[in-house]
Amino acid sequence: MKIHDLITTSDALADLCERLAKSDFVTVDTEFMRENTYWPELCLVQIANEEEAAAIDPLADGIDLSPLWDLMCDNEDVLKVFHAGGQDVEIVYNFTGKTPHPIFDTQIAMMAISQSEQIGYANLVESWLGITVDKGARFTDWSRRPLTDRQIEYAIGDVTHLSKIFPKILKKLIKTERGGWLDAEMDKLADPENYANDASQAWKRIRSPGRNPQVLGRLKALAAWREGEAQHKNIPRGRIMRDETLADIASHPPKKQPDLTKVRGLSNAWKDNDIGKRLMKVLEKAEPLSKDEMPDKPKRGAPLGKEGALVADLLKLLLKIRAREIDVAARLLTKADEMEALAAGVRDLPILKGWRYEVFGKDALELVEGRMAFAVRDGRLLMTHIDDMQNEMVETQAAE
Numbered sequence: 001m002k003i004h005d006l007i008t009t010s011d012a013l014a015d016l017c018e019r020l021a022k023s024d025f026v027t028v029d030t031e032f033m034r035e036n037t038y039w040p041e042l043c044l045v046q047i048a049n050e051e052e053a054a055a056i057d058p059l060a061d062g063i064d065l066s067p068l069w070d071l072m073c074d075n076e077d078v079l080k081v082f083h084a085g086g087q088d089v090e091i092v093y094n095f096t097g098k099t100p101h102p103i104f105d106t107q108i109a110m111m112a113i114s115q116s117e118q119i120g121y122a123n124l125v126e127s128w129l130g131i132t133v134d135k136g137a138r139f140t141d142w143s144r145r146p147l148t149d150r151q152i153e154y155a156i157g158d159v160t161h162l163s164k165i166f167p168k169i170l171k172k173l174i175k176t177e178r179g180g181w182l183d184a185e186m187d188k189l190a191d192p193e194n195y196a197n198d199a200s201q202a203w204k205r206i207r208s209p210g211r212n213p214q215v216l217g218r219l220k221a222l223a224a225w226r227e228g229e230a231q232h233k234n235i236p237r238g239r240i241m242r243d244e245t246l247a248d249i250a251s252h253p254p255k256k257q258p259d260l261t262k263v264r265g266l267s268n269a270w271k272d273n274d275i276g277k278r279l280m281k282v283l284e285k286a287e288p289l290s291k292d293e294m295p296d297k298p299k300r301g302a303p304l305g306k307e308g309a310l311v312a313d314l315l316k317l318l319l320k321i322r323a324r325e326i327d328v329a330a331r332l333l334t335k336a337d338e339m340e341a342l343a344a345g346v347r348d349l350p351i352l353k354g355w356r357y358e359v360f361g362k363d364a365l366e367l368v369e370g371r372m373a374f375a376v377r378d379g380r381l382l383m384t385h386i387d388d389m390q391n392e393m394v395e396t397q398a399a400e
Contacts, residue, residue, distance in 0.1 A: 008060035043142035111329035221286035
C-alpha cells in the first residue's frame with residue numbers, strides 16, 4: 001500500500017479524492033481536540049482504500065477541504081467505513097450540515113458476528129490481524145504543529161489496518177446472512193438528526209425533574225440559554241453550568257439574583273455578575289412547557305412487582321443463552337428496559353418485530369407466556385418448548 005506524505009495543499013487533496021472516488025470503499029478516521037471547546041477542533045483526517053492511504057492536515061494554511069466533503073457526503077458509490085464513528089460523523093456534520101453516506105461501522109458490525117459489545121479499535125486489529133497497536137501517540141496534542149512522524153504513522157495506521165479488516169468482516173457478514181440486521185443501526189448512525197445542534201431541544205438530553213410543565217418549561221429555557229452561552233464562548237457547556245445544577249435551578253428557581261449563591265455548583269460571583277443577570281432574565285421569561293412538547297409517559301404494562309422482576313431476570317438469562325448460541329452481542333438484540341417492559345405486559349416493542357423477533361423475541365414471548373422453560377443437558381443450560389419437554393418425557397416412559 002502506498003502511504004502519501006502529509007497532505008497540506010488543496011491540489012494534493014483534490015487529486016487524492018479524485019482517485020479515491022473510484023474505490024468501492026474508503027476507511028476514514030479523524031483526530032480532534034474538544035476538551036476545552038464547545039465545537040470539536042478537527043486536527044487531522046486519515047483516509048485509505050486498499051491501495052493507498054494519506055493523512056490530511058485541515059489546519060494547513062489555505063487548504064480547501066471541499067473535495068473531501070464531496071467524497072464523504074455526496075458520492076453514493078463509495079462506502080465510508082469507520083470504527084466507532086459517531087464522533088467522526090459529528091465532525092463532518094459540523095462542517096457540512098450533512099453526514100457521510102453510505103456508511104459502515106465495524107464496531108457495530110462486530111456485534112452481529114460476535115459477542116463483542118463495544119470492541120475497541122486496538123482489540124479489533126489484534127483479533128483480525130494479530131497486530132498490536134502502539135497507543136503511545138493516542139493522547140497527544142493533535143492541534144500542535146508540526147506533527148511528528150510518530151503521530152502521523154500512528155494516525156494513518158488506523159485506516160490502513162481498517163482497510164484490511166473491513167473486507168474480512170464483510171465476508172463473514174455475507175456468510176452468516178446477517179448484513180440486513182445492521183441496516184437500521186447504520187441508518188441511525190448516518191441520521192443527520194442525531195447531530196443537529198438545536199438549542200431548543202437541548203433540554204431533552206438532561207434528566208427531567210418530573211413532569212411538571214412549569215419546571216420543564218424552565219428546564220427548556222435554561223438549557224437553550226446555556227447552549228448559546230457555550231457556543232458564543234466556544235467552551236464546553238459544562239463549564240457554564242453542569243446538568244445537575246441546571247435541573248436544580250429549574251426545580252427550585254431563585255427569586256432574586258443574590259439567591260444564586262445558594263445554588264450548589266455556582267460560585268459567589270453569580271450573585272452580581274452579567275451571566276447571573278442573563279440567567280435571571282431567562283427564568284423570568286420562561287413559560288410552561290406546552291402539552292405538545294410534554295415527554296411521553298414511559299410505556300409500561302402492569303407494575304413488575306417481585307414476580308415480574310423474576311420474569312425479567314429469566315429473560316436476561318435467555319438473552320445470554322441465545323447470544324452465546326448464535327454468537328452475537330446481546331446488546332444488538334435488546335436492552336434490559338425492553339425486557340422489563342415485556343415482562344410487565346408491553347407488546348409494542350422492537351424485540352417483537354422483524355429479525356429480532358425471529359432470532360430472540362419469539363422465544364422471549366413464549367417464555368413470558370409460559371410456553372418455554374429452561375433445561376440442563378450434559379451440563380449445559382438450554383431452552384426448550386414445554387410441548388417438546390412433555391413429548392420427551394412420554395417417549396422416555398414408553399421406552400422404559
